[in-house]
Amino acid sequence: MSKPVHSRRVMLQILGAGGALAAVGCGSSGPSCNDTTGVDTTMRTTLHYVPASPDPARRCSACSLYTGGQNGCGTCQLFPGPVDPNGGCDSFVARA
Numbered sequence: 107m108s109k110p111v112h113s114r115r116v117m118l119q120i121l122g123a124g125g126a127l128a129a130v131g132c133g134s135s136g137p138s139c140n141d142t143t144g145v146d147t148t149m150r151t152t153l154h155y156v157p158a159s160p161d162p163a164r165r166c167s168a169c170s171l172y173t174g175g176q177n178g179c180g181t182c183q184l185f186p187g188p189v190d191p192n193g194g195c196d197s198f199v200a201r202a
């Protein structure tokens with residue numbers, strides 16, 4: 107009968123390292139508001155949406171069409187998918 111390749115201690119070290127990596131992936135770098143996988147980006151492109159507005163006064167977070175969401179990203183009433191609160195586009199409408 108062969109000896110197990112990994113002892114219990116080694117297995118626990120591997121699992122611990124995996125847990126630490128999972129923790130890093132789950133939040134320390136923050137969520138991405140730019141993941142448009144599976145999202146129709148036609149309007150986003152047409153309106154020249156950018157994830158970082160060149161004009162701080164015209165950020166999505168100051169736009170009346172923006173709705174803040176969980177995990178730091180929001181949504182825009184004009185197109186689907188996540189929107190960065192620091193983003194901006196041609197259709198900015200200042201909050202009243």
Ligand code: SF4
Pocket residue numbers: 155164165166167169170171172173181182183184189193194195196197198199
């Ligand atoms: S309409 Fe407003 S919320 Fe939507 S992308 Fe443009 S600036 Fe952001």
